[in-house]
Amino acid sequence: MKPAESSFADRLLGRVRLSGLLSLAAPVVAILFAALITSIVLLATGAPPLDTLAIMGEYGVQPRSIVLTLNDATTFYLAAIAVAIGFRMNLFNIGVDGQYRLAALIAAAVGGAVVLPGPLHIVLVILVAMLVGAGWASIAALLKVKRGVSEVISTIMLNAVATALGSWLLNRERLAVEVSGSNNIGTEPIAESGRVPGLALIPGTESKVFGLIFLAIAVGIGYHVLLNRTRFGFDLRATGRSETAAVASGVSVKKMIVMAMLLSGAAAGLIGMPQLLGASYSYSLDFPTGLGFTGIAIALLGRNHPVGIAFGALLWAFLGTSAGILQLHDIAPEIVQIMQGTIVLSVIIAYELVHRYQIAAEQRRVSKELASGTPPQAEGASA
Amino acid sequence: MTEERDTTAEMRVEQVERVPSKFRFTWKVLLLALGALVLLLSFTRFVTGAVDLTSAGAINATVALAVPIGLAGLGGLWSERAGVVNIGLEGMMILGTWGGAWGAIQFGSPWAGVLVGLLGGAFGGLLHAVATVSFGVDHIISGVAINILGLGITQFLSKVTFAEMKGGGDTQSPPVPKLDPVSIPGIGEPLKSLEEQRWFLLSDLAGILRGLTTNVSLVTVLAILLVPLTFYVLWRTAFGLRLRSCGERPVAAESLGVNVYTYKYVAVVVSGALAGLGGAFLSLVASSAYREGQTAGRGFIGLAAMIFGNWRPGGLAAGAGLFGYTDALQLRRGGESVHALLLLVAVLLAGVAVYQLVKQSRTQAAVFTGAGAVIVFALFALTDSIPAQFTSVTPHITTLLVLSLAAQRLRPPAADGVPYRKGQAK
């Protein structure tokens, strides 16, 4: 029998039931710790830590920065959800990166090639992106269920293949059009009808929040409902928790692998949409890259929980945005990356420490009850 | 319905049975396989005229490209054999590239660079060990964090070191002192003339031999020696047995008085050091300066090579070699060589199809594989070259192809990635 490594997977999957103040303690401790490490690095290079953090904070709350943060967070959120769907089933989809790039490219080309009435045009582009993302992910899924190829390897390899395919497609003879005088190359810009107007949500700036922020919110809700309220989600989580038990309960694991991978890929397809339909309108060489990997970090930071991921995405985006101001003050913006890495590590360490503290507290409680003569419970009655 | 039931059942067989293949990989089998491979390459080279398939240059480049991947893979092997998943190899490798260049410049010696690179990677490993072993943090989270940190730290350090040096900048170091490559004396020239005869098999052998014996860096030799050394240490020593037992069943090790934490720590730090060495190789041997982004995902590829090699040193060396070889071919004369590889793949697929039909009586599989062979052959016959964009992914596609052909019997250490805490045994 395998020893029951009980609560740990819990903590990984973000299902820790930390109570009351303690649940707040973990992230606060973590952020303080990350700030401490960052301060040490800053001090070592002669930059005043408090001032630096103050600069970042001050800049971060300006209306325009808030818009930037929200927009980046929208994209990050979708990326993290795409990754998290796989994680919940113990599928490590490193291929989100390739999936969204290919999806954005093809969706952009389709969007640029047609003109449809407003909402229809947008829906078409988004559908194409989801289909392409899911289609690309399905290769890894099929390789896994048919040939037993680990999705870790296959998605790493498929990312590279997606790059090659994208490069081949993004060519004048195929999906790309030339912009005269530009050294860039991209797809035909999507017509007005296919664009999603920004929202003037934040007062005090002209910058607009991506209209598709609502798509991200909807995806988050959908993710939550699908996983926690549906049979399908139950099967998916069951498979993630114990494949053998899932099989015995009648779940077809292969089907679940394919479904989860397809869903993850479809969600990956959405990653590029806010940018494409809300800002770039065309997929070109400077379309943002590497979001799949950012998604992994944020999914882990948010412990695969839709709300946790939202916080993770906002924090990540905030740090990224405020990196911009640091350069203006001659502080190396790389410090932000060090901060991000430290936060990921320390958040999870803090959770662990808080958890251990709880156990110790529980133990003390039992001892005390014992001393005061309360009859002990025979069965393990830990709450 | 029937279909679905079948697949579920198959899945179970794969999951539950996990029969250790009784097929033993002996020296004889290995040599036979290598011989067959050379013969096949030689045949393909002879038919297509793609001389680079077995040229000394390609083999030499193969080794150079395979070494950093292999070292990262070895790093992964050490760590995962002790039960700690190491997705932070890329970050540790990045620390190695920076450390390699900085050490070499600072102390004026490439060997000092190798050492500092090693230490840089080991530092990343230590961080990973602290997080995963002492704090019980999930291995993947920690690994991801280390990848981010590795990049951030080196960027930052470059800014405060290399940027100040002449010829350096924020994103690159000045040129580093180099190690001169070595050759086995006296055999290069004769082999070269033999190779140039373009005789079937003989010239190919000469090319391969020359590629392996001339113009090789001592660090490369060291890296290659690390493969058998790793095997020896992990499979033939008491230390190695204990280390592996921590990856298979840590509670069993604990119950016999093995200090699991210590072994995990050692394994993960060594893992980082090996990845760091791979990084140092990149900045010191494969090129002559540190550049930001120099690792270009090799840490991940190393991880893939390790899985490919079934968590064994020989297998991972084969994986790294395959990747290095195909990468060398596509980089050197992509259009021609990769096109020739199509023929090789067609022959290989046909062989597999025959094997499936005759030895395994899997008619359906054989038909599929056979059809694949025909398609690849048609592709070979009907085209002159591969679109340039696609040659760059030859190694990746080859890896996928090999993995999907080889019946999957991959078996990670049983407790790989499972957090362990002392005294939790039931």
Next chain:
Amino acid sequence: MEEAVISTSTPAVELEGITKRFPGVVANRDISLSVQQGHVHAIVGENGAGKSTLMKILYGMQRPDEGEIRVNGTAVGFRSPADAIGVGIGMVHQHFMLADNLTVLENVILGSEPRRAGVAIDFGTARRRIRQISDTYGLGIDPDAVVEDLGVGARQRVEILKVLYRGARILILDEPTAVLVPQEVEELFGNLRELVREGLTIIFISHKLDEVLSVADAITVIRRGTTVASVDPGDVTARQLAELMVGSELPSPETRESTVTDVVALSVRDLSVHSADERCIVDGVSFDIRKGEVLGIAGVEGNGQAELVEAIMGMRAAEGEIRLGEEDISAWTTLRRREAGIGYIPEDRHRHGLLLEAPLWENRILGHQTRRPNVKGPWIDRAGAREDTRRIVDQYDVRTPGIDVDAAALSGGNQQKLIVGREMSGDPVFLIASHPTRGVDVGAQAAIWDHLRAARAAGLAVLLISADLDELIGLSDTLKVILRGRIVADVDPRDVTPERLGSAMTGAGEAA
């Protein structure tokens, strides 16, 4: 045991005032125990009484919160098992402590490797010593076998070999017989007697009280973490011992009147299962189970029982025909079979029965995720599932603080009761019960038997597989013996003894 060595003055092991707390539970409370040299000292107690914890403390794997340990008269403070091994203590754990992927040799020498030049393992010496010990005690162990390929009996012997290899003088055996058939148990006891004759001291834990009585020189009873009695095996009966343990009567698995009807619920014809390497694991098995009938399958573990069950559940590819009532279900998915009314109490509850990291109410859904009250259409019906989980907890006496705790937090017995309750609530027409009471204490065992009997009386057809031959004989209406994947004998449970059944299972004797 008659020929017990007369104890010398100092006890081999003395535990005094040992207390150990876990979060929410006091596993050991002020336990004292004295074990004489050369004795087989049995420790008995309900599940969760704290036996294993006490032994782990003695072996240095857990540190006591309070109390003192003396070995051969000297006080010791173990920081790790290495210290305990150092003073000659060896332990065979309740759950196997073996790495499946490693060879027997590697598992045995781990931590005490013979070396050449201080580094390299001296495989030759190791192999020789293992063979030698194996031969001396008749363990029949091949040092180069991979543990994964071994059956449970062989694994148990490897565990003992591990201890002997380290030259232990004090052996702790935590439920070593739980997975063994009578013949294997007999062999093991033979080995133990051999060891005692050589002056070793053995501490032995078991739930099988007749075994305890037959092998022990002294018995200590633990209840709820404290020692409640120390008795002489000559002075008590199994029944009295059980009462000491739980304060209740020893239940019996016997089924009196037959409820067998003549309606066939499940019919299996020529069922064969092949392994990946083409070996035939289940070989042309045929049988019928009627409504109200319990069909028992007896067999040494690893003779195809597990595969047979998995084939019937549709978890494993198989040839042959399986009919449930009128329907041929051979091609159905596991899910469809379950929906058609097959219940499944799996042999390994942790692997196949539970999501350990999910709350009880989600575990209630498992295997029934297409049926009311768990779901409404594609939606999970949380309220319904929770409500029904409460019902199961009440009805099946699952001892738990609530239905929101993770299944992992329950003791094994309570986990098993939850599974039984769940599988019974799908209104099954046919139930597979694989080792339904394995590792479960006497109280829970009786409850599970009662449930099985009640369901049988209500017309349920049951396929029962168990290593506990008393249970098998007592509950079954019909008994079949499986050997190397084939049904080799039909046995009448009314006039067979465990011993005769045991020899039929090993292929040694001919049963009725």
Next chain:
Amino acid sequence: GGSDDSATTASPGAGTGSAAPAATGPKVGLAYDIGGRGDQSFNDAAAAGLDKAKAELGLADTKELEAGNGETEAAKEERLRLLAQGGFNPIIAVGFAYSGPVKKVATEFPDVKFAIVDDEAAQGPNISNLVFAEHEGSFLVGAAAALKSEKNHVAFVGGVRTPLIDKFQAGFTAGAKAVKPDIKVDADYLSEPPDFSGFNDPAKGKTMAEGMLDGGADVIYHAAGGSGGGVFEAVKAANAKAIGVDSDQAKTAAPELQSVIMTSMIKKVDVAVFEFLKAAAAGSAKAGPTVYDLKAGGVDYSTTGGQVDDIKAKLDEYKQKISAGEITVPAKTS
């Protein structure tokens, strides 16, 4: 849209520090693409132009900001905005990726002068486009390669397959073929976009160059940024010849490699930047494209080391013909 008044005071003594004491000139902002100062490529060239301006024009203040990996256009816009709000004027954006952002931000700050390097798609009354005829310069070094090749076989290593690098390849091939129509020209790229690692992977540059050398090429031209170092190493080991790019690499490359660089295709980003700053300081910055082609001296070949002295006449003749429009160099390979 704001203007100079919302300026937050930039910290004094900023970074590289303004050398000229006469802090009377303008405050200049420079926004780099990924890599930034010290990339020994075109970012560095822009930095050199800025440094020269600092020394000669007495700039009040300078600020250099750098792009992050895989960032969005919005981030680039914000960078430009921060500079504009900080009172920097003029502002130079280095790299075509700034095309959209410059266009957008320039309309928000009509009083600020912007320049963008390598792009003429972003046009506006306050935008100067500093573009180069890389293909013309590449033509010259292509011709030089053909003239120097003994095996009638030359090669081109591109960093990443983008339209910009394609321009280099097109010019190089045309130049070589102009000299010897039957010459063999190999060309390949190290990575495919959006994987830009091809600009930073000397190990792969070396391997590719070795393959080309083994295949018979004896002169190799690279447009592969940081991977070029690997190309030079391979060329040195094979005793062949290399051609540098962007700056005079016979001066900037690692000392032991300088000797293999027979010439470099110089793209005078520094000159363009300096000239723009000078004009801006004088209030005469011209909006719209300024094409730095051969005729304008914006691209050229270098003669450091004297290895092309013997063919200089021939090359200058081509230069002459291109400048006069007698030869039109293709800017694309296909």
